[in-house]
Amino acid sequence: MENAIVRVRNVYKSFGEEHKILNGVNLDIEEGRITAVIGKSGTGKSVLLKNIIGILKPDSGEIFFRDSDITKMNKEELLEIRKNIGYLFQDAALFDFMSVEDNIKFPLVEQLGMKNGKELSARVAELLELVGLPGTEKKFPSELSGGMRKRVGLARAIAVKPRIVLFDEPTTGLDPILAESIDALIDMVNKELNMTCVVISHDIASVFRHADKVALLYDGVIQFCGTPDEALASNHEVMKHFISNSFRGIGG
Numbered sequence: 001m002e003n004a005i006v007r008v009r010n011v012y013k014s015f016g017e018e019h020k021i022l023n024g025v026n027l028d029i030e031e032g033r034i035t036a037v038i039g040k041s042g043t044g045k046s047v048l049l050k051n052i053i054g055i056l057k058p059d060s061g062e063i064f065f066r067d068s069d070i071t072k073m074n075k076e077e078l079l080e081i082r083k084n085i086g087y088l089f090q091d092a093a094l095f096d097f098m099s100v101e102d103n104i105k106f107p108l109v110e111q112l113g114m115k116n117g118k119e120l121s122a123r124v125a126e127l128l129e130l131v132g133l134p135g136t137e138k139k140f141p142s143e144l145s146g147g148m149r150k151r152v153g154l155a156r157a158i159a160v161k162p163r164i165v166l167f168d169e170p171t172t173g174l175d176p177i178l179a180e181s182i183d184a185l186i187d188m189v190n191k192e193l194n195m196t197c198v199v200i201s202h203d204i205a206s207v208f209r210h211a212d213k214v215a216l217l218y219d220g221v222i223q224f225c226g227t228p229d230e231a232l233a234s235n236h237e238v239m240k241h242f243i244s245n246s247f248r249g250i251g252g
């Protein structure tokens with residue numbers, strides 16, 4: 001695909017001999033779009049994302065960020081590439097021993113080398129404003145609700161102005177109204193900040209509401225990738241099964 005920002009090519013990943021997780025994954029992430037990755041629990045969605053960001057290395061296959069194969073990179077090259085990739089962990093993992101402010105400053109200092117205290121504070125304030133949590137700098141993660149923690153995680157993920165942001169189940173565990181507000185934030189990140197978004201989700205209704213592309217991971221491969229309309233109209237057995245189960249509320 002011409003305008004793919006990330007291209008996953010024939011990626012295999014197993015843990016030990018028996019535990020084959022990814023079995024030849026191919027996926028193009030279109031620049032400027034929201035791509036949703038769906039699939040049942042334990043199928044390897046988080047593992048796939050961790051391979052894309054370089055936390056895990058595939059056993060074989062390539063992962064291109066633009067023209068560079070990140071699987072062939074050394075540590076320094078990978079750190080450089082990572083400035084382009086934001087990541088919201090599945091549990092919105094914040095550093096519990098750090099204030100909200102310090103959590104968000106972390107990538108600014110570590111990845112961008114920002115040192116000026118005033119500039120850092122201004123950027124943190126701007127990010128907190130953006131995610132709807134102005135003035136929460138001094139709070140600690142333990143003082144925040146789950147939804148607020150996800151927002152702080154989101155602020156941290158976009159802090160260095162990456163070109164692409166990967167969200168691992170950003171709405172899981174939130175009530176529907178909070179989930180919608182996180183979806184709206186992701187739309188804002190995509191449309192106003194012009195960042196490419198990849199969203200892993202169990203929430204099929206949300207996926208169909210705002211994703212441009214839906215990719216289904218099943219049995220270690222991307223079984224289907226297309227627009228939500230194409231997914232709904234698809235005759236692909238696994239996709240059909242996944243959709244009907246999900247809308248009955250027993251999928252995931």
Ligand SMILES: Nc1ncnc2c1ncn2[C@@H]1O[C@H](COP(=O)(O)OP(=O)(O)OP(=O)(O)O)[C@@H](O)[C@H]1O
Nearest residue numbers: 015019021039040041042043044045046047048090
């Ligand atoms: N570092 C690891 N070492 C060994 N096994 C792992 C590791 N990371 C993941 N796995 C295994 O890989 C499989 C896929 O895990 P993964 O977390 O990617 O699933 P998932 O699709 O994200 O599920 P969920 O929807 O529940 O988050 C699981 O069986 C998991 O136990």
Ligand SMILES: [Mg+2]
Nearest residue numbers: 045046090168
């Ligand atoms: Mg996961």
